[in-house]
Amino acid sequence: MVVELGLQEAQPQVKGSGLSAPRGHSKNGPHSRGLAMKRPKKGFKGWMQSAVLGFVQLWTTILGLDGKPIISEIIISVLVCVPVSIACSYWVWAGGIHWDNTLHVMMGAALGFLLVFRLQTAYNRFWEARGHVEQAIQSCRSIAVLVITQYHRHYGEPGIEVPKCVDDIRRYIMMYFFCMIYQLIDVDVRQKAIEELLTQQELQLLLRTPRARAITCVKWVAARLAHLEALGYMAPLQLHETNEGLQGMISAFNGLTKIKTTPTPFAIRQLCSVLAVVYVYFAPLALANEFSNILDQYWSVMLRTMLSSVLLGFAILGMNQTASVLEDPWRNSESDLPLVKIGAKLNEELLNLFAEPIPPLARFPPNFTPHPRPSP
Incomplete structure (x- = not known):
């Protein structure tokens, strides 16, 4: 898919001259008063609407309606x-057996420390992955802005290959991002989002690379940037500036694949899981012993023990399963890290960036000062 580049500057028609001040500027210049908008006050109806939306969002999150619920994995x-x-x-109430709770309490303290440690480690992995995705997007944007602004600067000069090179850079940047996220979520690269960006020859070249297809796309971006420099549409210093963006793309890919291919140490995962299961399934014994000391009826002891054990199981096993989920940010769930949605938004952003024109220079009055003094 080739985008028609918006190279011509916008030329709004005005009364008296060919150019006018940008939109939003008044007759007295762009810094005239009256442009500030007051934030509307939220009345009782607005507060009630916010409260209802907050309540709905809370229970949507609890029930897992907007993602894969953690309850379904531990139920x-x-x-x-x-x-x-x-x-x-029944064993404690009918047999009159008493169980010392000291071991269970000490085990709970150790298990709590381990679960908090595993949760913190897993969240650090998730947050690091989010940072690498942000670095990849930032690098793509910096290269795109530099290329398209250089193209606008040279608009009107001869060069048949230049528009094709500029659009190729846009396509290869998006190919890099889509190839990277499809590799992370274990999806075949032959998806509609990539097929719309590629020619048949480019697709065959990309499929020859078994791994690190995103790096192949970075190589293609670098080749097009070098070709623009050879055509004279980019200075050597500006080409050198794009190296920072290319290095950021490679660094983000390396960081994301490191998280993908390097799991959390098995010993920590096994120890936390074993202790969580042992603690939860031995908890009814300790709870029944405590309730039997203050209650005489079997049904009272049993119901309280069952309810307390279920709540404790949700807490302990839920924490352990949450850590397991965060350790793998690339589960194909849009509620965890929506990589596909992020890629689609980035593609739309670059399409608009390369297609929209640059606004014209504003005509300011002769007595205009860039930094006027604030009015008393």
């Missing part, structure tokens, strides 16, 4: 607590 493990609670309650 079976938590429901196992129900028969265990019934058995432990």
Whole structure:
């Protein structure tokens, strides 16, 4: 898909001259008063609407309606607590067996420390991945802005290859981003988003590379930038400035693939999971012992033990499963890290950036000062 580059500057027609002040400027110049907009006050209806939306958003998040719910991944493990609670309650109440809770309390402290440590480590991985995605987007934008502004500066000069080179850079930048995210979420590269950007020859060249196809796209971007410099549409110093963006693209890809291919140490994952399961399934015994000391009826002991065990299971197993989810930011779920949506928005942004014209210079009055004194 080739985009018609918006190279001509916008020329608004005005009364008396060929150019006028930019939109939003008044007769007294761009710094005239009266442009500030007051924020409307939120009445009772607005507050009620915000409250209802907040309530709906809360329960949408709790029930997992806007993503994969964490409850669905631990519900079976938590429901196992129900028969265990019934058995432990009957054993303690009917047999008169008393269980010392000291070991369970000490184990809970150690497990809490380990779960917090695993959650913090997993969130650091997720946050690092988000930072690398941001670095990739920033690098793509910096190269695109530099290229398109240079193209506007040389508009009207001869050069048949230049428009093709500029549009190729836009396409290769988006190919880099889509190839990178498809590799991260384990999706085949032959998707509609990439096929719309490629020619058949480019697709065949890309498929020859078994891995690191995003780096191949970076190489193509660098080749087009060098060709623009050879054509004289980019100074050597400006070509050198694009190296920072290219290095950022490579660095982001390396960081993301490092997180993808280097899992959290198995010993930590195994220890946290084993201790969580042991703690949750032995909790009904300790809870039944405590409730039997203050209650005489079996049903009272059993119901309280079962409810407490289920809530404890949701808390402990939920924390462990949340850490497991955060350790892999590339699960194909748009509620975790919406890479596909981010790529689509970046593609739309670059299309607008390369197609929209540059506004004309504003005509200021002779007595205009760039920094007027504020009015008293």
